[in-house]
Amino acid sequence: MPIPSRAALVDHLVRTRIAGDVATPRDNNLSHYRKLANGDRHFWLGLELGDRWRDEQDVLAVMAERCGVSDDPEHRFGQDTIDPELTVAALDRAAARLRKAADGTERVLFATGHPGGLLDVHRQTAAALRAAGCEIMVIPSGLTADEGMVFQFADVAVQERGATLWHTHSPAPMAAILDALEREGRPMPELVVADHGWAGCAAQRGLDAIGYADCNDPALFLGEAEGTLQVAVPLDDHVLDPRFYDPMTEYLLDAAGLL
Template sequence: MTTPNTPPSRGELLRHLVTTRIAGLVATPREVNLRHYTELVEGNRRYWLGLDLGDRWKSAEDVLAVLAERAGVEADPAHRAGQDTIDPMRTLDGLDRMAALLRDAAARRSRVLVATGHPGGLLDVHRAIAEALRAAGAEIVDIPRGLRVTEGDDDTKGQVRQFGGVAVLESGATLWHTHAPQPMSAILDALKESGQAWPDLVVADHGWAGRAGQHGIPTAAFADCNDPALFLGEAEGTITVTVPLDDHIEDARDYAPMTAYLLATAGLTPRSR
């Protein structure tokens, strides 16, 4: 990889994912993962990320089994503390499946909504996706102006804005880290009220992705192993693709080779055409 924007080979990216801890031995503690799995099965909607999971998931062990299969976390329920993992091969496979959706969206000149609840980590990833899709002929949905979320926790409230084609939540002049689905609901409600069609595809994370998928919109999501709902949504067919990765590594610039690989695989960079 000569520059951050040069698409790496699959082998190069595999090594990069492990070296930067985007995958492999990730920073997320095992005890945090297990606590989130328990909160989800106990019905804490904060951990459902906008999905309606009902009472279908009976135990944290059931959730762990799905995360072991789809994200590559340690499968042994007796592993209760310390390090946890994301299988980098599953990250690569997820990127390939997401790339297929992006390629199809560009070919069909689809309406695509890109959003992130993790601007400190993934904003540049989403921005690059939006720019590449627009350049390839897809329509990046312009969200209606003046959208606000006024109810919920502190990380839910604020103005829903768009920067570089990416929808985010802003509060107090700060882009907000939020797991909430309410910002996506605000966008979809406003599109409907103004007579505009909903997106053909959503590329997002956290509750932005979950709520879009719950509404039946094809959704490609990035998710950390401590956000189990999107993996359960993929298992149930509500989320189209969920890419496992650490969603807030030490230096967000280290996502650039992954983004370059994704776009090149989707046929959205000059080198790959």
């Protein structure tokens, strides 16, 4: 697959609705922003936000700036957006951190709470970093969280429930991994590449973390704004076909010097 130019990637993101006019409706976005502001920790994604984001309009302002949703508080229903230029800019920031990991042959942990969409993005990135000399961390065995098992599939930590890879926003699976590493006296990852609560939990523990996040998951963008999270990449995290993410991943790895 040829490496897309920046302009070609922007066009691809819009055509496949990874960015641009995304499937996530405006009322769902605003509902999540409100619940986060009201202290619903499910929407904090493992971050400790305290009382700093109690005004949902402040949350909306950050999401408009960092994700590209409409900044109009009166726009309450219908279409919302992710700015594809912000997606590519975040991919460039993520690429710089991946390059640093490769240059330092760092220990890197990959995880996803959205295996139906992002598993192969993480798998391809892990393979590229391993080829560059990084250690792709193997998690301890026998871990459980939220009534499910936590294990690795294709180098990516996931949660399994009922023989199904589970969509989860919870930070508990990442907490289980990090706690087990500490119990076993093993070193912590130097970089975590993840999404949802997996990324938020790692960042809150003081680890460098890159997180992919949809426009209805504001916590990671707030974490980046506060400097807790290294990079939050805005995108629709479950589009029609997971192969649609391939050009984005190719762009990321090329920008990181990993191809």
